[in-house]
Amino acid sequence: MREQDVRYRPAGGVDEPVLLSPPDVGPLEESYLLRALRSGWVAPVGPDVDAFEREVAERVGTAHAVALCSGTAGLHLALVALGVRPGDAVLVPTLTFVATANAVVYTGAEPVFVDCEPDTGNLDPELLDRTLRDLRRSGRRIGAVLPVDMFGSCADYGRILPICAAAGAPVVEDAAEALGAAREGRAAGSFGRAGVLSFNGNKIITTSGGGMLVSDDGDLVARCRYLSTQARQPVPHYEHTDTGYNYRLSNLLAALGRAQLRRLDGMLTRRRAHRERYAKLFAGVAGVRLLADADAAANCWLTSIVVDQETAGWRAADLGRHLAAHRIETRRVWKPLHLQPVFAGSRAALSGAAERLFADGLTLPSGSGMSDHQAARVAEAIDRFLEGR
Incomplete structure (x- = not known):
């Protein structure tokens, strides 16, 4: 059995929740x-x-x-x-x-x-x-x-x-x-x-x-x-x-x-494979892009998409709710710190970019411990959502 197939996870069946980035240990x-x-x-x-x-x-x-x-x-x-x-x-x-x-x-x-x-x-x-x-x-x-x-x-x-x-x-x-x-x-x-x-x-x-x-x-x-x-x-x-x-x-x-x-190199390979899968899923979807820097060799810790609602005809939050109904965890991109109550009144140099990413971004399951079955579940759920649009 391959190393990545031997992991310790919380008890659950084949349709247990798919988490964003849980520990990958064995x-x-x-x-x-x-x-x-x-x-x-x-x-x-x-x-x-x-x-x-x-x-x-x-x-x-x-x-x-x-x-x-x-x-x-x-x-x-x-x-x-x-x-x-x-x-x-x-x-x-x-x-x-x-x-x-x-x-x-x-x-x-x-x-x-x-x-x-x-x-x-x-x-x-x-x-x-x-x-x-x-x-x-x-x-x-x-x-x-x-x-x-x-x-x-x-x-x-x-x-x-x-x-x-x-x-x-x-x-x-x-x-x-x-x-x-x-x-x-x-x-x-x-x-x-x-x-x-x-x-x-x-x-x-x-x-x-x-x-x-x-x-x-x-x-x-x-x-x-x-x-x-x-x-x-x-x-x-x-x-x-x-x-x-x-x-x-x-x-x-x-x-x-x-x-x-x-095990780091194997974990990186898995996360990068998830990023490639998402890139293919959204490649032909107008108004959707991956949040990524083409000039950096990323570790793909988390993969986030950014949705232009006017072009796509749907919001990132709509996909998030759809995936939640299928027991698939997502998360919005970080809420900008200048909007956090604890830092109210702090000095900030702003262009509006972070606020737009917070409004339009969605982070998808990216963990190296995500099984092939779970990855297929996520892809199928996204496909169904896109077909409905």
Whole structure:
């Protein structure tokens, strides 16, 4: 039996719900976990943590990595290590999960939201440039820029990095969704002063919960590692001269991550096959396109379509309701952060692109654990919907 056919899933029949991106685990993960458990290394550090860090750094192409309890923790530590302080402006895409902006708030800095490119959903470099210039003219200190690799497609760093360098703004790459993706021969996570990956339960690989900060900057990584262990001084007793955080990944979860990393290439193949299937399904449908960047080697974490209602004659929400009736999960594209109540009144540089994607976008089941039977169910349900239009 092929490796991708051997998975552990919640109990259910052949017509169980098709989820957006559930964990994809099986016997290999079980064997790694049992080995780690039997080794006695159950504490937050251990040999699997060290090995996981080395293996992820090698995969991403960076010199260093530190394993953490979440991607959010990685973003927070990177900002702290870079000296971001209260009152700083930190530029964040408005089209992203709230964690990106929350990490900025943890430091006391102010997130300044920047709109996206309409074709890719990634940070708009031209709007970023104008916003940085405006902030500098007004005398604001710029703490950092946090581009996000949306849905597993790297942002346009060939344009973003020179803009940020000219403004003296360090870049922290939020590659939470992008492990295995690349752009112009460089792996996601390797751009900027630091990159941050997520291993949440719905990501490309999972450690249940977890993340990784990767960087070529050894001093920055050492600072983050120190802060992530409650800033404990290297003395026999407990001594602390800085405020630290309880952010380290456990050895057991690192063991799970190591097994997942061994299977990463197969998982990417499955997700990319799902993207190709959706591309063929909608190829002849007027007014429907995939949200994707043709210049990036995406990992296809999630596949989203964008529907022009006037041309298609139906809305993305109509398809979403139809699929829900067939027990198939979908989700709207991220609600822009400048529309979130928690960030009401925050500064934002807007073109309207993110709001249009939120209104017209729909994310479809994309998990590597989706069986051939489930994929066929999704395709059949979409076909029926389209036939009815």
